[in-house]
């Protein structure tokens with residue numbers, strides 16, 4: 370028997386995977402008795418915001434992750450494919466039909482018992498020697514959050530997420546942007562097994578300096594400032610209508626405090642000299658490397674609640690970012706998540722207690738697909754534990770394995786949840802130079818590795834899902 374706390378995307382996928390391997394599962398979901406501020410229904414795997422699972426092509430990392438999940442028999446992918454709605458190159462679903470189908474499939478699965486109750490602590494999930502998956506998401510109930518803090522250490526549990534936008538390094542203009550650290554203070558880079566040669570930013574890769582700097586004249590700053598204070602904010606969920614921590618104020622909130630506030634805050638130019646002019650710029654936007662491969666850079670201190678379209682419009686006014694491609698837009702929302710590198714193994718088992726596994730947003734991943742993907746591996750591994758077998762991590766060359774590697778191996782001192790990105794997957798040595806070809810090479814290798822890994826797993830048995838609807842889904 371395994372216990373899964375939280376019937377969201379991660380918990381539902383974990384329940385499916387474990388029960389498909391013949392292991393009985395109790396899935397605990399606190400809704401509808403204990404609602405959350407964003408869920409609207411009592412269905413499992415409710416999509417709390419967008420109805421999109423993002424890109425569905427192999428040239429995109431989340432497309433590759435989906436392809437791997439399909440090969441591993443993911444319930445979330447199967448139902449998403451059945452309930453998809455037209456959305457160009459993206460996989461978007463009819464959200465009502467999607468969560469209804471997940472709910473009815475798990476309700477009809479003979480080895481899955483759904484209990485509608487809040488689990489207040491980890492012992493309440495049942496026999497502590499039986500594996501427990503914590504998949505309670507960004508809005509984990511307060512009492513369980515306290516229990517998780519006690520397990521992993523209070524300093525390793527966060528409750529708030531301020532995300533700055535991330536741009537593709539290749540889309541930054543190297544004629545304008547220069548590489549430098551403030552006062553020339555660079556981080557000494559030590560060689561680790563995590564370092565990857567290959568994809569690098571087009572901006573002065575040989576130059577010294579940890580940051581890419583976008584310099585602004587007074588005129589450019591004024592134009593940016595006016596656009597920023599006039600830009601439209603995203604609809605804010607009630608939970609987010611809270612006072613922001615001073616340390617992570619949205620840039621638009623800072624800007625409204627006065628025209629120069631940003632120049633003395635995240636856009637301060639001190640300690641930087643623009644090599645084109647030989648002078649200190651009027652203001653600077655700094656970009657910090659965000660992936661080991663160096664293909665993604667985040668805008669330092671630019672957490673924002675502007676609408677995504679508005680972010681693109683306003684941020685492209687920054688010199689050097691006129692053609693920026695955004696890998697992720699900025700956001701601020703409540704988000705309960707653990708510091709994965711301090712608390713998790715790549716099998717999603719907790720370092721402090723390996724019979725407890727974490728999955729979904731609380732484990733330190735970002736996004737619907739990533740949450741379901743972590744649930745998939747956690748479900749398989751909890752089933753292995755229940756059957757007396759050794760849990761396994763998928764190969765790191767796969768998107769699903771790279772996600773687990775990132776969560777368990779990233780720098781713990783500045784840990785941020787991440788979407789899957791090609792920058793997290795090791796490059797293919799000798800791959801072609803064109804970006805699309807490079808990505809195709811990574812995807813081909815990943816799919817062959819996932820097939821080989823799947824062959825090592827115990828077979829999922831349709832006999833564990835006897836209901837007619839479920840058999841139809843499996844056929």
Ligand SMILES: Cc1cc2nc3c(=O)[nH]c(=O)nc-3n(C[C@H](O)[C@H](O)[C@H](O)COP(=O)(O)OP(=O)(O)OC[C@H]3O[C@@H](n4cnc5c(N)ncnc54)[C@H](O)[C@@H]3O)c2cc1C
Pocket residue numbers: 374375376377378379380397398399400405407408414415416417418419420486487488489504505506507508509510513606702703704728729730731735736737738740741
């Ligand atoms: C406001 C907001 C908007 C988001 N929008 C997007 C988006 O548009 N696209 C995207 O890809 N990602 C989005 N995310 C991020 C993330 O992908 C989703 O939150 C996703 O639902 C995470 O899946 P999960 O399974 O980890 O958590 P959830 O889907 O939230 O599932 C967790 C479940 O656990 C239950 N639960 C909590 N505590 C307990 C307890 N103690 N006992 C029993 N049950 C409990 C909850 O009721 C919930 O059903 C958003 C997050 C937030 C907070």
